[in-house]
Amino acid sequence: MSKEMIRVTDLNIEFFDHERPETVVYDFDLTLHEGEIVGLVGESGSGKSMSALAIAGLLSRKDMKKRGEILFEGVNLLDCDRKTLRKFQGNEIGMIFQEPMTSLNPVKKIGWQVEEALRLHTELSKEERKKRAIEMLEKVELHNPQQVYEQYPHELSGGMRQRVMIAAAMICDPKLLIADEPTTALDVTIQEQIVALLKRINREKKTAILFISHDLSLVRQLCERVLVMRRGYVVESGPVDEIFYHPKEEYTKKLIAAIPRVIRKTEKDS
Known part of the structure; x- marks a missing residue:
């Protein structure tokens, strides 16, 4: 087993910018090792992007309460000072977003x-x-x-x-690349090219990748493990093949059922 890079424990994120506080991530746990590719899937509003932004240190420190630990090589990114955080951002941790424009x-x-x-x-x-x-x-x-x-x-x-x-x-x-819905605005052919590029980067650079998506078919192509989120909670996690072919949760089954049959059959045969 490769060296542990990131350990997220009991991450909770609560916003205070509405009339009533709103929790968007509950008790989120994640361990990511060097060179590993892990998927984070769920519908819009599931909390997956908020969890990723917290790991990248990109959440505002105002109007929200964060609890838990995000240890990156022993440093807690959730409560370290700005100067320490900036040393990691863009250097040890890179991030790509859904819409480049x-x-x-x-x-x-x-x-x-x-x-x-x-x-x-x-x-x-x-x-x-x-x-x-x-x-x-x-x-x-x-x-x-x-x-x-x-x-x-x-x-x-x-x-x-x-x-x-x-x-x-x-x-x-960087040692970690966080990709937040990087293919959503692209057509299918370009999506496949971007996924192939991320695979090559991982293979050649040994870069760990946290891949956030609502599309389980893309996660199936790229990732080794996957966490499924719904309404701020991780409802299921495990090896991609296990989750893809033997899902336990009804929500995961619905996500998989939404994948066009031709894609599911092609991936199973490949």
Whole structure:
């Protein structure tokens, strides 16, 4: 068994920005080892993205109460100071989001944005950062990376923008990559390409991946283990094949039943 990287214990998240407090995550537990790919699935509002944002240290510290522990190599990210947290963000932990157009700055060139983590976490020169960024754009299989480096987000397709986000998240070779619904806005062919790219990154870099999705068919293709969330609770967890072919919970069965039959049959035969 590889070394334990993340241990989340008894994570609870409660918001205070409404008339009455609202708990969105209850007693969430997760252990993630080096190089492991774990899926987090559930419908919209299930708490999966909130759990992921908490692990990434991206939840606001105002208007909410968080309880529990998120230990990343022994450091509790849930209550550490901002300076310590920033050392991890973008350096040890990378994150890609569902819609790149809301995450990428529309008035900044792609190269500048891919280099952001390098400016924060390294002493590389401007020329060294550019070289590294172009190499990373090439590694995420963008054609003509020199040209992409000089372009703006609106000049790229949705699939290209998502590859840019992956390049930006991976530029410092993080140990953990959190992918929050990274394929939702893409067509099926591009979805499969992004999943294949994440597999390659995991294989070549040994990067652990937490893959958040509402689509069990994609989780089946990519992940080794899966946690199923509903209304803030983890209702079922285990190896992907076990959950996919022998689900215990009625909610999990409904998620699997929603997958088109042709996809389920193709994956079972592959």
